[in-house]
Amino acid sequence: MPTIHELATITSKGQITLPKPIRQALGVDVGGKVAFDLHEDGQIVVSRADAEHEDPVIGAFLDLLAKDIETGRHVQGLPDDLARAMLAHAGHKVSLGDDFDEDVEI
Structure with missing residues (x-):
């Protein structure tokens, strides 16, 4: 899979909008859940949270x-x-x- 580089702006409430190419790559849509994993080196990995997938x-x-x-x-x-x-x-x-x-x- 090719690398995708997108930017998101943090709002005053600490929220971001996942850019469309990222949502598409993760396969998430409205109501979908994503997981954030912070590694010791400071890298953050965002992934689709499949544990409780609800249609x-x-x-x-x-x-x-x-x-x-x-x-x-x-x-x-x-x-x-x-x-x-x-x-x-x-x-x-x-x-x-x-x-x-x-x-x-x-």
């Missing part, structure tokens, strides 16, 4: 489903047993790297 579209859809289930207004065609299972698991942290304890049909 805003999927997040919004899941929020919609949660609200519908909580109010009893199920999304049309959502089976009751699926709605009950989703409600029972609402708020539980899930690690996408974990193995399943049971068989899953796709």
Whole structure:
């Protein structure tokens, strides 16, 4: 990958805007997270923070489903047993790297 050199200005609040070529190289967009690592030699490495990647579209859809289930207004065609299972698991942290304890049909 070629070296990219960009400048950013620090605002009075200590904020910067990541230049577009840097955002594109990191693969981050609005709401994306980046990590800053300060090395002993003073070098700072900026990288995409993948540990808690959240897709805003999927997040919004899941929020919609949660609200519908909580109010009893199920999304049309959502089976009751699926709605009950989703409600029972609402708020539980899930690690996408974990193995399943049971068989899953796709």
